[in-house]
Amino acid sequence: MQQYDYILVGQGISGTMLSWFLQKAGQRVLVYDDARPATASRIASGIINPVSGRKFELAWLYETIYPIAAQTYREMETALGITCFQERDIWNVWPSAQMRDAFTVAVKKSPVLEATPLMMQQEAPRHTDTLFQPFGAGIVKGANVRLNALLPAWRERLHLREERFNADEMVFTGEGVRYRDVNAKAVIFCEGVESPANPYFGKLKFLPNKGEALIIRAALHTDNIIKKGITLVPLDSDLYWAGATFSWDYADAAPTAEKRAVIEEDLRQLLKISYTTEAHLSAIRPSGPDRRPLVGMHPRFPQAGIFNGMGSKGCSLAPWAAQQFVRYLLEGATLPAEIDIKRYFNALR
Ligand SMILES: Cc1cc2nc3c(=O)[nH]c(=O)nc-3n(C[C@H](O)[C@H](O)[C@H](O)COP(=O)(O)OP(=O)(O)OC[C@H]3O[C@@H](n4cnc5c(N)ncnc54)[C@H](O)[C@@H]3O)c2cc1C
Structure with missing residues (x-):
C-alpha cells in the first residue's frame, strides 16, 4: 500500500491551488486527473477583473483575495520557472454615453489597492487605428493568469495518476480512507462540473x-x-x-x-x-447557487471533502479559498461562512 496524506480528484485551477497549499504545508498529496481536454480551466483565459456590473462594483472580497492570488501566482512562477501571471490594463470601450458617465462616477470613488486606484480615465487615446470607440474608453487595473502554462507545469511536479477516480471504490477505514493501493487521511473532490455525479456531494445544488x-x-x-x-x-x-x-x-x-x-x-x-x-x-x-465556492468536509463522511464552485472567477477565488481550506484542515481554523458547505448540510444529511 502507498501512503499519502490527501488524495485530490481533479487538477483544474481548484485542484492545482489546493495541492500547492497542501504541499507547501508539508503534506503528501496524490492527484487523480483524467485529462479531458475541454474543461473550464483548460479553456479559460484567466482574467482577473476587480469590478463588474453597470455600476462597476468591486468584486466580492477583492481587497482580500487579490493580494493572495497575486502572491501565489508569483511564487508558483518562481518555483516552476514559468511566466503565467501578468497585471494588465483592462481597456473598457464604452458601448454608450451612459456607460461612460457611470464610469466617471465610479472613478471618483475608485478603491485603491497597493497605492494604485483600480479605475482611471484614459490619459491619452489608445488603439485608435484598430478599434471603433465612439464613446471613448476607461482603464481598469486587472490581471490574467495563463492557465495553459501554469497547469501543465504544476502537473509535472505532482504525484499524479492520469486516470478517472471512481468514488464508489473508496473504503473508509478507522484512520482515513483506502482507494485501491493507496491509504490517505481524506479524499477531496475538485471535480468541477463532474460534481453532480459524485456519490457524496451529488446532492449539492449546482448551477453550471x-x-x-x-x-x-x-x-x-x-x-x-x-x-x-x-x-x-x-x-x-x-x-x-x-x-x-x-x-x-x-x-x-x-x-x-x-x-x-x-x-x-x-x-x-x-x-x-x-x-x-x-x-x-x-x-x-462549475457554479454553485449562491456563486460562492463550495468548501469543506462531508457531515457524515468526514474523510470526504469538496473544493469546487469557483464559477466564473476561479483564478481570483481559488488561491484564497485553498489557503483557507488548508488552514481549516491542518490548523483547525474556521472556514469563512460564505464558502463553508455547512450552509448546504441539510442537502447532504
Ligand atoms: C469560457 C470560459 C471562460 C472563463 N473565463 C474565466 C476568466 O477569465 N477568469 C476566471 O477566473 N475564470 C474564468 N472561467 C471560470 C474558470 O474556468 C473556472 O472557475 C475554473 O476553471 C474552475 O476550475 P475547477 O478546477 O474547479 O474545475 P475544472 O476546470 O472543471 O477542473 C476539474 C478537473 O477535474 C477532472 N475530473 C473531474 N472528475 C474527475 C474524476 N472522477 N477523476 C479524475 N479527474 C476528474 C477534470 O478532468 C478536470 O481536469 C471561465 C470559464 C469558461 C468556461
Missing part, C-alpha cells in the same frame, strides 16, 4: 453555465485586455482569446454555431481591422 470563446489572429499589437461586450485577451504574438458567452440552458458542452455568431457580431462592432479565427472553444463553468 456554459461559455464559448474564439481564438483569433489580429494585428492589434497590444498588451491590454480589451473589453466591450466580449473580452479580448492577448496570447502569443497576434493571437487573442475572444469571449465569452454565458448560457444556463444548453444541450451539451460542444461549441455551437449560434454562440460563435454572437462573438463574431461583437468583434464586427469592435474591430476596425480584419481577423482570422484559429479555434472555437467551449466548456462548462
Whole structure:
C-alpha cells in the first residue's frame, strides 16, 4: 500500500491551488486527473477583473483575495520557472454615453489597492487605428493568469495518476480512507462540473453555465485586455482569446454555431481591422447557487471533502479559498461562512 496524506480528484485551477497549499504545508498529496481536454480551466483565459456590473462594483472580497492570488501566482512562477501571471490594463470601450458617465462616477470613488486606484480615465487615446470607440474608453487595473502554462507545469511536479477516480471504490477505514493501493487521511473532490455525479456531494445544488470563446489572429499589437461586450485577451504574438458567452440552458458542452455568431457580431462592432479565427472553444463553468465556492468536509463522511464552485472567477477565488481550506484542515481554523458547505448540510444529511 502507498501512503499519502490527501488524495485530490481533479487538477483544474481548484485542484492545482489546493495541492500547492497542501504541499507547501508539508503534506503528501496524490492527484487523480483524467485529462479531458475541454474543461473550464483548460479553456479559460484567466482574467482577473476587480469590478463588474453597470455600476462597476468591486468584486466580492477583492481587497482580500487579490493580494493572495497575486502572491501565489508569483511564487508558483518562481518555483516552476514559468511566466503565467501578468497585471494588465483592462481597456473598457464604452458601448454608450451612459456607460461612460457611470464610469466617471465610479472613478471618483475608485478603491485603491497597493497605492494604485483600480479605475482611471484614459490619459491619452489608445488603439485608435484598430478599434471603433465612439464613446471613448476607461482603464481598469486587472490581471490574467495563463492557465495553459501554469497547469501543465504544476502537473509535472505532482504525484499524479492520469486516470478517472471512481468514488464508489473508496473504503473508509478507522484512520482515513483506502482507494485501491493507496491509504490517505481524506479524499477531496475538485471535480468541477463532474460534481453532480459524485456519490457524496451529488446532492449539492449546482448551477453550471456554459461559455464559448474564439481564438483569433489580429494585428492589434497590444498588451491590454480589451473589453466591450466580449473580452479580448492577448496570447502569443497576434493571437487573442475572444469571449465569452454565458448560457444556463444548453444541450451539451460542444461549441455551437449560434454562440460563435454572437462573438463574431461583437468583434464586427469592435474591430476596425480584419481577423482570422484559429479555434472555437467551449466548456462548462462549475457554479454553485449562491456563486460562492463550495468548501469543506462531508457531515457524515468526514474523510470526504469538496473544493469546487469557483464559477466564473476561479483564478481570483481559488488561491484564497485553498489557503483557507488548508488552514481549516491542518490548523483547525474556521472556514469563512460564505464558502463553508455547512450552509448546504441539510442537502447532504
Ligand atoms: C469560457 C470560459 C471562460 C472563463 N473565463 C474565466 C476568466 O477569465 N477568469 C476566471 O477566473 N475564470 C474564468 N472561467 C471560470 C474558470 O474556468 C473556472 O472557475 C475554473 O476553471 C474552475 O476550475 P475547477 O478546477 O474547479 O474545475 P475544472 O476546470 O472543471 O477542473 C476539474 C478537473 O477535474 C477532472 N475530473 C473531474 N472528475 C474527475 C474524476 N472522477 N477523476 C479524475 N479527474 C476528474 C477534470 O478532468 C478536470 O481536469 C471561465 C470559464 C469558461 C468556461
